Amino acid sequence: MLNTQEIANYAQSSAKELGINQYDIYGSSIDETSVEVDSGEPKQVQASNRSSVIVRVWNEQQTVGVTTTTDLDEPGIKLALKTAKEASFFGNKDNLPEFSPEAKNPINQPSHSLVEPSPVPQLIETLIKAEKTLLEAHPAIKSVPYNGLSQEDIARFYLNSEGAIRQEARSYASIYLYSRTEEEGKKPRGASSVKISRSLSDLDIDGCLKEVTSKTISHINYQPIPSGKYRVVFSPKAFLSLIGAFSNLFNAQNILDKQSLSSPDSLGTQIASPLLCLCDDALHPDNIGAETFDDEGTPTRRVELITNGILKGLLHSTGTAKRMNAQPTGNANIGAKVTVSSHFYHVFGSEETPQALTLDTAENVILIDSLQALHAGVNALQGSFSLPFDGWLVNQGQLTSIDAATIAGDYLELLKSIIYIEPESEVTPRGVCPRVWVDQLSVTGE
Template sequence: MTSTVTATPGVGQGLDAQALRTSLERLAASAGIRQWDLGAACSTDTSVQVDRGEAKQMKGAQRSSITIRVWNDDGLVGVTSTSDLSEAGLEKALAGARDASAFGNADDTPQFSPLATAPLQELHQPLQDPQGILRLLDTLKGAEADLLGRHSAIATVPYNGLAERSSERLYLNSAGASRQQRLSTASVYLYARAEETGRKPRSAGAVRLAYGAADLDIAGCIDEAAQRTISHLDYAPITTGRYTCVFSPEAFLDLIGAFSSLFNARAVLDGVSLSNRESIGQPLAVPFLSIHDNGLHPGNIGASAFDGEGTPTRRLALVEGGVLQNFLHSEATARAFGVAPTGHAGLGAKVSVGPDWFEIGPTPGSGGGQQGLDRFRAPEPIVWIDSLSALHAGVKASQGSFSLPFDGWLVQGGEARSIEAATVAGDIRTLLNAIVGFEGEAKVTPDGLCPHVWVEGLSVTGDA
């Protein structure tokens, strides 16, 4: 059993935005710095892992981080990061950023977001008191024991964890912006491994999120992990060919996330996206598909009210009726495109841009493609893709191609049988235009909201 406790100076008492601003204004004035901004975060994390009824790892950590940007008289930006929030630490960070500004990139100079002082949407995120590491340990031991008892073939739960976090983040700038958000979150994951004599091991898992450990759906996580693992025990090879594939919500969200550079203005400007400046308003997918980025959705546990530049988070239409409508923007990319920032920026000299939480489904009023789809009533064999693997290696985002191992089932005659081993391959643009329709209600997952998605004519490579 491993027990780890780490601490970082300056955390434990939370972030005092007013005190930080007062200190920064005084220190910046004494250093001759007129323009600056700051992003800071601190957290207290507790987590446990178990192995067959015994504690495997117990961890507690307090962390803090701060990023300061300083603009010099030539408009160039310098950046420094630190974990020391003391007066001396802030002074050193400001001096470091000021000195670094002499080497700033004149061709890519961020500015303050024009929306850094705009009103924020109120989020309902109830703060929960932590349960403590010993109670987490007892809860996870019980969950592991329950899962091990669901089937004789489930011998271990090799990957598991129960964690809770209290966090705080803020953004300040010399133009008067002041953002602050406090949040508590908890998570549990259970990944079981089943083995039968003469058969290959089979694995599957589940995850749940909540605002506090007491609110986690532990029973639902156990049920899902057990059901998915057991359903893969009776497996068989699949014949290589082209199939209509049904993506689970989790699998389709993973795939869209892997190709999110399609919607990323930073990637467009850097020339590493399949999209370009003229792509807005052009068809990207079937005319009944809509994709929104909505970090404010109530199902998004851990939602941020503002991005790294202080821009408010909002719901943004990326694809509507199959047509590309918007890119994700930081202040700098929005200025380059002549639009408003969208609330998807990080913080740095060259600011990163990334999605928050996807909503995927039919465009209202479009009919949503074929109606009444049911994989168990389909006349032809259907490949049901439950989860994708090796996304980091099997996706070439700038080219649009993917080749990904997956776990899933072959559905024939109303019966589903697990697929021993297979890979699905294709091109993301072709896939988005080969969507047949949607099945079932949209499901809330940690990464977004999505129903089952039917796609025809995908290449599946199996062992048979």
């Protein structure tokens, strides 16, 4: 894996030789092995090692040049520094980036380490067994067309000319299963599940199988529903996908670029139901892919975004924090332009607790398992959405799969229409979230 101190040493000597006084370097290296199977036989086996390095150089006029490379050796870093220096004379002179003021702050490093990868034959055998179990779960399940089992080692580092140096490494394994039914006179139905863990030995394969099996079987006997206004319950996965689709709401760079549903004046205003609380928590204990620093070397942290329905915070880079008189939050991605993105969402209910709602007694409620076509059915700048979904019509605990339907509305109105947030949360790759109840949403059925 990476030797960050060695990279720092020859970056420093190369910069001195090239007459460069100010630079920083962010890089990562990924070792990945993945397998797919089909009908009990290996379909695809892949192993790869990928490296990516971004080099930024400031010249005497403080304009910045940026270049990328995949070469982590001394000649590769030297060439990248030289190229970035040449590019700096053509750099944008507006809102010049700076080093993070927190790039040298200490980090409470989590106690994660690299795990010895499992051999490829074990990956294949494990996935073939999972496929076989799924195919035997119900006569209607005829195939598992999409599946995968992978394990990765990821190393990241950041360093700059002022002596900042950070590095971390972690391992994780993941499994993905998607089953498909085929019955005469019926439409094919499918369901999926993903599980992630720090190693293959800890991976909840049985839980993945149970989830995809139960969902697939529940979708076999589907029925159409009439169009109208419904009380809707979003699964954790579905609600988090909506939050991600409209993440410009609390993205400081989007706000400064006027590409957001918010404005600088939105902080402190009520944007959602008083029941909703939302954080971006990179270091949440359930975040398998936890990162302790961002691309600028800023330590990551828990950022309160929405508290009791009020917009309390934004996600910042060093540049956006300076322009908005705030502190960087560890959410920066460097490149030709510094961008901002979230890490790991944590959704939970406020202390205000309305009367508890339950699917065991609810009538004519739609439970949405997953939203489809988020790339096409969301207008993030207007706040509107129209999305097909997989889900069930629920009557007193009885679930009936919905044939085909679309949910539509305004995102900000949806946030204000939340009437209940269940106390029990579920861990997903995107974050931790409970089921969320929303009143009076428009659903178009067949």
